[in-house]
Amino acid sequence: MKFYADRVPVALRQLITDILVVLWVYLWIRVAFWIHDMVEKLAVPGQKLEGAGSGIADNLADAGNKVGDVPVVGDDLTEPFTKAADAARAIADAGRQQQEFVDQLALVLPLVAIAVPLALVLFLWLPLRLRWIRRAGVAAAVxxxxxxxxxxxxxxxxxxxxxxxxxxxxxxxxxxxxxxxxxxxxxxxxxxxxxxxxxxxx
Structure with missing residues:
Protein backbone atom coordinates (compact mmCIF):
# COMPACT_ATOMS: atom_id res chain seq x y z
CA MET A 1 0.00 0.00 0.00
CA LYS A 2 1.33 3.40 -0.97
CA PHE A 3 0.04 6.55 0.74
CA TYR A 4 2.19 9.20 -0.94
CA ALA A 5 3.82 9.69 -4.31
CA ASP A 6 7.55 9.24 -4.97
CA ARG A 7 7.87 12.60 -6.72
CA VAL A 8 8.30 15.43 -4.22
CA PRO A 9 5.87 17.98 -5.75
CA VAL A 10 3.03 15.43 -5.92
CA ALA A 11 3.79 14.01 -2.47
CA LEU A 12 3.94 17.53 -1.00
CA ARG A 13 0.60 18.42 -2.59
CA GLN A 14 -0.95 15.23 -1.21
CA LEU A 15 0.45 15.87 2.27
CA ILE A 16 -0.79 19.47 2.32
CA THR A 17 -4.22 18.35 1.10
CA ASP A 18 -4.42 15.65 3.79
CA ILE A 19 -3.46 18.16 6.50
CA LEU A 20 -6.04 20.65 5.21
CA VAL A 21 -8.75 17.97 5.23
CA VAL A 22 -7.90 17.01 8.83
CA LEU A 23 -7.95 20.69 9.86
CA TRP A 24 -11.24 21.15 8.00
CA VAL A 25 -12.87 18.26 9.90
CA TYR A 26 -11.41 19.45 13.23
CA LEU A 27 -12.66 22.99 12.61
CA TRP A 28 -16.19 21.82 11.92
CA ILE A 29 -16.17 19.56 14.98
CA ARG A 30 -15.18 22.64 17.04
CA VAL A 31 -17.97 24.64 15.37
CA ALA A 32 -20.46 21.88 16.21
CA PHE A 33 -19.41 21.96 19.89
CA TRP A 34 -19.64 25.75 19.89
CA ILE A 35 -23.18 25.62 18.44
CA HIS A 36 -24.12 23.03 21.08
CA ASP A 37 -22.83 25.26 23.88
CA MET A 38 -24.59 28.36 22.49
CA VAL A 39 -27.91 26.56 22.11
CA GLU A 40 -27.64 25.03 25.60
CA LYS A 41 -27.52 28.58 27.00
CA LEU A 42 -31.06 29.03 25.72
CA ALA A 43 -32.16 26.49 28.36
CA VAL A 44 -31.25 28.87 31.23
CA PRO A 45 -34.59 30.78 31.15
CA GLY A 46 -36.44 27.45 31.19
CA GLN A 47 -34.41 26.31 34.20
CA LYS A 48 -35.25 29.53 36.03
CA LEU A 49 -38.91 29.22 35.06
CA GLU A 50 -39.01 25.64 36.30
CA GLY A 51 -37.27 26.55 39.55
CA ALA A 52 -39.51 29.54 40.21
CA GLY A 53 -42.69 27.64 39.32
CA SER A 54 -41.75 24.66 41.52
CA GLY A 55 -40.80 26.96 44.42
CA ILE A 56 -44.03 28.95 44.23
CA ALA A 57 -46.09 25.75 43.90
CA ASP A 58 -44.43 24.25 46.99
CA ASN A 59 -44.94 27.45 49.03
CA LEU A 60 -48.58 27.72 47.99
CA ALA A 61 -49.18 24.04 48.76
CA ASP A 62 -47.64 24.51 52.23
CA ALA A 63 -49.74 27.62 52.82
CA GLY A 64 -52.86 25.75 51.68
CA ASN A 65 -52.11 22.91 54.08
CA LYS A 66 -51.75 25.32 56.97
CA VAL A 67 -54.92 27.21 56.06
CA GLY A 68 -56.73 23.88 55.77
CA ASP A 69 -56.25 23.38 59.50
CA VAL A 70 -58.58 26.33 60.26
CA PRO A 71 -61.83 24.90 61.68
CA VAL A 72 -65.06 25.11 59.65
CA VAL A 73 -63.77 27.33 56.78
CA GLY A 74 -60.42 25.54 56.23
CA ASP A 75 -61.52 23.60 53.13
CA ASP A 76 -62.95 26.73 51.47
CA LEU A 77 -59.74 28.67 52.12
CA THR A 78 -57.56 25.86 50.75
CA GLU A 79 -59.13 25.85 47.27
CA PRO A 80 -57.56 29.16 46.00
CA PHE A 81 -54.12 28.04 47.22
CA THR A 82 -54.52 24.69 45.46
CA LYS A 83 -55.51 26.36 42.18
CA ALA A 84 -52.62 28.82 42.45
CA ALA A 85 -50.22 25.93 43.18
CA ASP A 86 -51.53 24.07 40.10
CA ALA A 87 -50.94 27.19 37.98
CA ALA A 88 -47.40 27.46 39.35
CA ARG A 89 -46.78 23.78 38.49
CA ALA A 90 -48.00 24.47 34.94
CA ILE A 91 -45.37 27.23 34.73
CA ALA A 92 -42.73 24.79 35.99
CA ASP A 93 -43.85 22.24 33.35
CA ALA A 94 -43.55 24.91 30.65
CA GLY A 95 -39.99 25.53 31.82
CA ARG A 96 -39.22 21.80 31.64
CA GLN A 97 -40.68 21.53 28.13
CA GLN A 98 -38.62 24.51 27.01
CA GLN A 99 -35.47 22.80 28.32
CA GLU A 100 -36.35 19.56 26.52
CA PHE A 101 -36.85 21.45 23.26
CA VAL A 102 -33.52 23.25 23.70
CA ASP A 103 -31.78 19.91 24.44
CA GLN A 104 -33.15 18.45 21.21
CA LEU A 105 -32.14 21.57 19.30
CA ALA A 106 -28.66 21.41 20.85
CA LEU A 107 -28.33 17.88 19.45
CA VAL A 108 -29.82 18.46 15.99
CA LEU A 109 -28.19 21.78 15.03
CA PRO A 110 -24.56 20.63 15.58
CA LEU A 111 -25.29 17.42 13.62
CA VAL A 112 -26.70 19.47 10.74
CA ALA A 113 -23.72 21.84 10.89
CA ILE A 114 -21.18 19.01 10.68
CA ALA A 115 -23.09 16.75 8.25
CA VAL A 116 -22.33 18.71 5.06
CA PRO A 117 -18.56 19.15 5.65
CA LEU A 118 -18.19 15.49 6.62
CA ALA A 119 -20.23 14.43 3.59
CA LEU A 120 -17.84 16.39 1.36
CA VAL A 121 -14.89 14.58 2.91
CA LEU A 122 -16.47 11.11 2.90
CA PHE A 123 -18.04 11.23 -0.56
CA LEU A 124 -15.64 13.44 -2.53
CA TRP A 125 -12.12 13.55 -1.08
CA LEU A 126 -11.87 10.09 0.53
CA PRO A 127 -12.92 8.03 -2.54
CA LEU A 128 -10.42 9.92 -4.71
CA ARG A 129 -7.67 9.46 -2.12
CA LEU A 130 -8.39 5.72 -1.72
CA ARG A 131 -8.52 5.28 -5.48
CA TRP A 132 -5.07 6.86 -5.85
CA ILE A 133 -3.66 4.72 -3.00
CA ARG A 134 -5.00 1.57 -4.62
CA ARG A 135 -3.78 2.47 -8.13
CA ALA A 136 -0.38 3.69 -6.95
CA GLY A 137 0.10 0.60 -4.77
CA VAL A 138 -0.55 -1.73 -7.70
CA ALA A 139 1.59 0.34 -10.08
CA ALA A 140 4.50 0.43 -7.62
CA ALA A 141 4.25 -3.33 -7.12
CA VAL A 142 4.38 -4.17 -10.85
Whole structure:
Protein backbone atom coordinates (compact mmCIF):
# COMPACT_ATOMS: atom_id res chain seq x y z
CA MET A 1 0.00 0.00 0.00
CA LYS A 2 1.33 3.40 -0.97
CA PHE A 3 0.04 6.55 0.74
CA TYR A 4 2.19 9.20 -0.94
CA ALA A 5 3.82 9.69 -4.31
CA ASP A 6 7.55 9.24 -4.97
CA ARG A 7 7.87 12.60 -6.72
CA VAL A 8 8.30 15.43 -4.22
CA PRO A 9 5.87 17.98 -5.75
CA VAL A 10 3.03 15.43 -5.92
CA ALA A 11 3.79 14.01 -2.47
CA LEU A 12 3.94 17.53 -1.00
CA ARG A 13 0.60 18.42 -2.59
CA GLN A 14 -0.95 15.23 -1.21
CA LEU A 15 0.45 15.87 2.27
CA ILE A 16 -0.79 19.47 2.32
CA THR A 17 -4.22 18.35 1.10
CA ASP A 18 -4.42 15.65 3.79
CA ILE A 19 -3.46 18.16 6.50
CA LEU A 20 -6.04 20.65 5.21
CA VAL A 21 -8.75 17.97 5.23
CA VAL A 22 -7.90 17.01 8.83
CA LEU A 23 -7.95 20.69 9.86
CA TRP A 24 -11.24 21.15 8.00
CA VAL A 25 -12.87 18.26 9.90
CA TYR A 26 -11.41 19.45 13.23
CA LEU A 27 -12.66 22.99 12.61
CA TRP A 28 -16.19 21.82 11.92
CA ILE A 29 -16.17 19.56 14.98
CA ARG A 30 -15.18 22.64 17.04
CA VAL A 31 -17.97 24.64 15.37
CA ALA A 32 -20.46 21.88 16.21
CA PHE A 33 -19.41 21.96 19.89
CA TRP A 34 -19.64 25.75 19.89
CA ILE A 35 -23.18 25.62 18.44
CA HIS A 36 -24.12 23.03 21.08
CA ASP A 37 -22.83 25.26 23.88
CA MET A 38 -24.59 28.36 22.49
CA VAL A 39 -27.91 26.56 22.11
CA GLU A 40 -27.64 25.03 25.60
CA LYS A 41 -27.52 28.58 27.00
CA LEU A 42 -31.06 29.03 25.72
CA ALA A 43 -32.16 26.49 28.36
CA VAL A 44 -31.25 28.87 31.23
CA PRO A 45 -34.59 30.78 31.15
CA GLY A 46 -36.44 27.45 31.19
CA GLN A 47 -34.41 26.31 34.20
CA LYS A 48 -35.25 29.53 36.03
CA LEU A 49 -38.91 29.22 35.06
CA GLU A 50 -39.01 25.64 36.30
CA GLY A 51 -37.27 26.55 39.55
CA ALA A 52 -39.51 29.54 40.21
CA GLY A 53 -42.69 27.64 39.32
CA SER A 54 -41.75 24.66 41.52
CA GLY A 55 -40.80 26.96 44.42
CA ILE A 56 -44.03 28.95 44.23
CA ALA A 57 -46.09 25.75 43.90
CA ASP A 58 -44.43 24.25 46.99
CA ASN A 59 -44.94 27.45 49.03
CA LEU A 60 -48.58 27.72 47.99
CA ALA A 61 -49.18 24.04 48.76
CA ASP A 62 -47.64 24.51 52.23
CA ALA A 63 -49.74 27.62 52.82
CA GLY A 64 -52.86 25.75 51.68
CA ASN A 65 -52.11 22.91 54.08
CA LYS A 66 -51.75 25.32 56.97
CA VAL A 67 -54.92 27.21 56.06
CA GLY A 68 -56.73 23.88 55.77
CA ASP A 69 -56.25 23.38 59.50
CA VAL A 70 -58.58 26.33 60.26
CA PRO A 71 -61.83 24.90 61.68
CA VAL A 72 -65.06 25.11 59.65
CA VAL A 73 -63.77 27.33 56.78
CA GLY A 74 -60.42 25.54 56.23
CA ASP A 75 -61.52 23.60 53.13
CA ASP A 76 -62.95 26.73 51.47
CA LEU A 77 -59.74 28.67 52.12
CA THR A 78 -57.56 25.86 50.75
CA GLU A 79 -59.13 25.85 47.27
CA PRO A 80 -57.56 29.16 46.00
CA PHE A 81 -54.12 28.04 47.22
CA THR A 82 -54.52 24.69 45.46
CA LYS A 83 -55.51 26.36 42.18
CA ALA A 84 -52.62 28.82 42.45
CA ALA A 85 -50.22 25.93 43.18
CA ASP A 86 -51.53 24.07 40.10
CA ALA A 87 -50.94 27.19 37.98
CA ALA A 88 -47.40 27.46 39.35
CA ARG A 89 -46.78 23.78 38.49
CA ALA A 90 -48.00 24.47 34.94
CA ILE A 91 -45.37 27.23 34.73
CA ALA A 92 -42.73 24.79 35.99
CA ASP A 93 -43.85 22.24 33.35
CA ALA A 94 -43.55 24.91 30.65
CA GLY A 95 -39.99 25.53 31.82
CA ARG A 96 -39.22 21.80 31.64
CA GLN A 97 -40.68 21.53 28.13
CA GLN A 98 -38.62 24.51 27.01
CA GLN A 99 -35.47 22.80 28.32
CA GLU A 100 -36.35 19.56 26.52
CA PHE A 101 -36.85 21.45 23.26
CA VAL A 102 -33.52 23.25 23.70
CA ASP A 103 -31.78 19.91 24.44
CA GLN A 104 -33.15 18.45 21.21
CA LEU A 105 -32.14 21.57 19.30
CA ALA A 106 -28.66 21.41 20.85
CA LEU A 107 -28.33 17.88 19.45
CA VAL A 108 -29.82 18.46 15.99
CA LEU A 109 -28.19 21.78 15.03
CA PRO A 110 -24.56 20.63 15.58
CA LEU A 111 -25.29 17.42 13.62
CA VAL A 112 -26.70 19.47 10.74
CA ALA A 113 -23.72 21.84 10.89
CA ILE A 114 -21.18 19.01 10.68
CA ALA A 115 -23.09 16.75 8.25
CA VAL A 116 -22.33 18.71 5.06
CA PRO A 117 -18.56 19.15 5.65
CA LEU A 118 -18.19 15.49 6.62
CA ALA A 119 -20.23 14.43 3.59
CA LEU A 120 -17.84 16.39 1.36
CA VAL A 121 -14.89 14.58 2.91
CA LEU A 122 -16.47 11.11 2.90
CA PHE A 123 -18.04 11.23 -0.56
CA LEU A 124 -15.64 13.44 -2.53
CA TRP A 125 -12.12 13.55 -1.08
CA LEU A 126 -11.87 10.09 0.53
CA PRO A 127 -12.92 8.03 -2.54
CA LEU A 128 -10.42 9.92 -4.71
CA ARG A 129 -7.67 9.46 -2.12
CA LEU A 130 -8.39 5.72 -1.72
CA ARG A 131 -8.52 5.28 -5.48
CA TRP A 132 -5.07 6.86 -5.85
CA ILE A 133 -3.66 4.72 -3.00
CA ARG A 134 -5.00 1.57 -4.62
CA ARG A 135 -3.78 2.47 -8.13
CA ALA A 136 -0.38 3.69 -6.95
CA GLY A 137 0.10 0.60 -4.77
CA VAL A 138 -0.55 -1.73 -7.70
CA ALA A 139 1.59 0.34 -10.08
CA ALA A 140 4.50 0.43 -7.62
CA ALA A 141 4.25 -3.33 -7.12
CA VAL A 142 4.38 -4.17 -10.85
CA UNK A 143 6.66 -1.43 -12.25
CA UNK A 144 9.88 -3.50 -11.97
CA UNK A 145 8.36 -6.57 -13.61
CA UNK A 146 8.38 -6.80 -17.44
CA UNK A 147 4.76 -7.96 -17.56
CA UNK A 148 3.84 -5.21 -15.11
CA UNK A 149 5.51 -2.56 -17.29
CA UNK A 150 3.53 -3.90 -20.23
CA UNK A 151 0.30 -3.48 -18.24
CA UNK A 152 1.30 0.06 -17.29
CA UNK A 153 2.06 0.80 -20.95
CA UNK A 154 -1.37 -0.53 -21.95
CA UNK A 155 -2.98 1.61 -19.24
CA UNK A 156 -1.15 4.68 -20.58
CA UNK A 157 -2.27 3.92 -24.15
CA UNK A 158 -5.87 3.55 -23.02
CA UNK A 159 -6.03 6.46 -20.60
CA UNK A 160 -3.54 9.20 -21.38
CA UNK A 161 -4.47 12.13 -23.66
CA UNK A 162 -3.44 11.85 -27.30
CA UNK A 163 -1.12 14.86 -27.12
CA UNK A 164 0.93 13.15 -24.38
CA UNK A 165 1.10 9.92 -26.36
CA UNK A 166 2.06 11.79 -29.54
CA UNK A 167 5.12 13.23 -27.77
CA UNK A 168 6.48 9.68 -27.49
CA UNK A 169 6.40 9.30 -31.26
CA UNK A 170 3.76 8.90 -33.99
CA UNK A 171 4.15 5.11 -34.07
CA UNK A 172 4.15 4.53 -30.30
CA UNK A 173 1.11 2.23 -30.40
CA UNK A 174 2.61 0.13 -33.19
CA UNK A 175 5.93 -0.05 -31.33
CA UNK A 176 4.10 -1.25 -28.22
CA UNK A 177 2.23 -3.90 -30.23
CA UNK A 178 5.55 -5.06 -31.68
CA UNK A 179 6.93 -5.47 -28.14
CA UNK A 180 9.54 -2.71 -28.44
CA UNK A 181 11.08 -2.52 -24.96
CA UNK A 182 11.86 1.19 -25.24
CA UNK A 183 8.26 2.00 -26.25
CA UNK A 184 6.92 -0.13 -23.39
CA UNK A 185 9.24 1.59 -20.91
CA UNK A 186 8.31 5.06 -22.20
CA UNK A 187 4.58 4.34 -21.92
CA UNK A 188 4.99 2.76 -18.48
CA UNK A 189 7.01 5.80 -17.33
CA UNK A 190 4.24 8.07 -18.61
CA UNK A 191 1.63 6.22 -16.53
CA UNK A 192 3.88 6.17 -13.46
CA UNK A 193 4.63 9.88 -13.84
CA UNK A 194 0.90 10.62 -13.98
CA UNK A 195 0.55 8.85 -10.62
CA UNK A 196 3.53 10.74 -9.20
CA UNK A 197 5.70 7.61 -9.04
CA UNK A 198 9.27 7.17 -10.17
CA UNK A 199 10.04 4.93 -13.13
CA UNK A 200 11.11 1.31 -12.93
CA UNK A 201 14.62 0.39 -11.73
CA UNK A 202 15.32 -1.44 -14.99
Missing amino acids: RDDPAGRDLLALRALAGRPLNELAKLGPDIAQSWRAGDAEAVDALAALELRQLGLRGSRR
